[in-house]
Amino acid sequence: MERNEIKSLENSRKLSVRYFNTLKPVTDKTDMYTAEIRVLNYCELAYVISNMLKLCILALDQEAPEISETIKNPAINAASVLEIVAQLLPLDEIELLDEMHQIFSTDSQDLNKLTTEKV
Structure with missing residues (x-):
């Protein structure tokens, strides 16, 4: 050389x-990695996951003008979803x-x- x-x-x-x-390697698996997201606590984690799910529901059911009434707090905070996306940018x-x-x-x-x- x-x-x-x-x-x-x-x-x-x-x-x-x-x-x-x-990306951090997963210690017990080869060719697997983790990407970290930072949240304050379990409540914020649940809040973010809930917003992601609601956003996906709206994306999949385009005829529905809003989230079903069966979902508690149907409002979507798109900013929290975008914050997670921003954290995952490498x-x-x-x-x-x-x-x-x-x-x-x-x-x-x-x-x-x-x-x-x-x-």
Whole structure:
């Protein structure tokens, strides 16, 4: 392996340690990961799950103008659902993609220069 390839590999490993934070490996299973959401307590967790379910019910039953009266507190707080979605966005990993894109773009440009010079 060339010196530049080794350096690139080492840099990639450093970047992956720094940025791969959203998914945590499940200790008792291979190829399985968890993504964490943060809530204050069980009540907030239940509230968020309830809002997600209500939103899904409305999405599936498009003819229903509102949630069934059998569901206690039929109002939907879409903001709480969106907060969970925002927590699950892998922002650190997206930063890694930008860093790696810059590295590989530079490597690609260097390779193109070398190829052009040889011709």
